Amino acid sequence: MKRIALTRVALGAALLAASMAAHAQDAKAKISDGMVKIGVLTDINGPFMDNVGRGSIVATEIAVEEFGGKVLGYPIQVVSADHQNKADVGSARVREWLDRDKVDAVTELGSSAVALAAMKIAQEKNRISIVTGAGAVRISNEDCTPTNLHWVYDTYSLAKVGTQSIVKNGAKSWYYLTADYAFGHSLENDGKAFIEGAGGKVLGSSRYPFPGNDFSSYILKAQASKADAVAIATAGLDLQNAIKQGKEFGLVEGGQQAVAMLMSIVDVHGIGLKDSGGMLFAESFYWDLDESSRAFARKFFEKTKRMPTALQAGQYSATLQYLKAIEKAKSDDVADVMKAIKSMPINDAFAKNGKVREDGKMVHDMYLVRVKKPAESKSPWDYYTVLETVPGDKAFHPLAESKCSLVKK
Known part of the structure; x- marks a missing residue:
């Protein structure tokens, strides 16, 4: 009995010491x-x-x-x-x-x-x-x-990863369908720089008031340009609607490649693999x-x-x-x-x-992905094939060119 009592005392002392140590640790924390x-x-x-x-x-x-x-x-x-x-x-x-x-x-x-x-x-x-x-x-x-x-x-990484490889693979002329606000402008401007840097050319662009739902006139202008690739510089529901309407107007069937400058897995899900399969774009994450x-x-x-x-x-x-x-x-x-x-x-x-x-x-790391066609997808949400992994120091704006006041020159 005495031994049990001593054990309890020792255990109590140990618990007290642990509690005091934890309290001391908390005391150092400044929240x-x-x-x-x-x-x-x-x-x-x-x-x-x-x-x-x-x-x-x-x-x-x-x-x-x-x-x-x-x-x-x-x-x-x-x-x-x-x-x-x-x-x-x-x-x-x-x-x-x-x-x-x-x-x-x-x-x-x-x-x-x-x-x-x-x-x-x-x-x-x-x-x-x-x-x-x-x-x-x-x-x-x-x-x-x-x-x-x-x-x-950022628009730099999306544009760089999402255009350079496509230009090198043969899409030399481009036309932009762009949301008329800061993000859309940035996507277009950065993309143009990388397209031209890779040896391509931007033939023109159409800017639509954001948000929008009727892209028919802009798609017709893109088709009339005869550009190899039509870059869609918008996001979310606008992007989904633009791709669906492009499909209705026979954009891809006419020999032009639709390139999303910012696309996500829920956009692919909303559009469906039948209409989005084969599209290339830059991604920063894939669940699989x-x-x-x-x-x-x-x-x-x-x-x-x-x-x-x-x-x-x-x-x-x-x-x-x-x-x-x-x-x-x-x-x-x-x-x-x-x-x-x-x-x-x-x-x-x-x-x-x-x-x-x-x-x-x-x-x-950033990724160039291709949307799978219906026959390639083996299970729900099995939507991407990762074609290229681009390291962060190659994908993002270099510090040497930064205008940020925090960067030491």
Whole structure:
């Protein structure tokens, strides 16, 4: 009995010591307001809702769940809102989150106009912004900020990976059908540079008011150009409608190649393999790439009944790495977290060989993919064949050409 009593005393002492050690560790951690709060500002009901939207919120929640719901012993909370693809609506919500709700990081921001407005407010308030859903190069180039991260892709990488190989394979003349706003313009301008650099030529372009649903007149102009390839520089439901209408007008059957400058797996799913099979485009993620991508995709599918887009997988990755950076820094202080995240190699379900550069850009492998034709697909969501893997240092804008004020010359 005495031995049992001594054992209990020893066990109690050990538990007390462990508790005190844990308390001491927690005391070293600096978490403002006793909570880490992540705001997901996305397009919930608009033209990009399938590419980001509720799926990006789910992806954020999966990352938080995998982290155990806490970081450094403090709870993690996710809040979300719809920016309606309007910079003023997005800005108002960001200010409300940062001033009233004590949000630590604003993320997703799937519209370049919204992203550019939000990241400036975050800098003003000394909070972190993580752009996973917008692709304008200027986000991490001339408009970079010390508190912003640019995660998934940009128009430079999409245009470079999505045009050069196609030009080299014979598509020498191009025509652009472009959404008339910042992201579309950037896709067209970057694409033109890479097409011409590879020995091709852009014969012309048509810019349509975004969002749109009738592309007939623009498709007729593209056909009249006799270009080898017609580049569709838009995204989401607009992209799907443009491809379907191109099919109705016999664009591909007439000998022209349709090239999506930004396409996702849900776009392929919405269009169908019959109409999209054979299309080439640049991608930053595919759910069936390896075991880690498949493991995340299974969790995502359980909650949404569809496979994740690159933007949704990138949102998962950005959230996970943000939490890891807090853990490494033992603080949610903005400067400490930014320093930590820029020192970490990134390999997860989304990113391969990833690293955050001094301009805030997360560079990683990109892929040139071809959409499978119906006979090639062996199971639901078996949509891509990866033709080429382009390393991050070859895919993204080189630092030597950067206009970001954070880059040391």
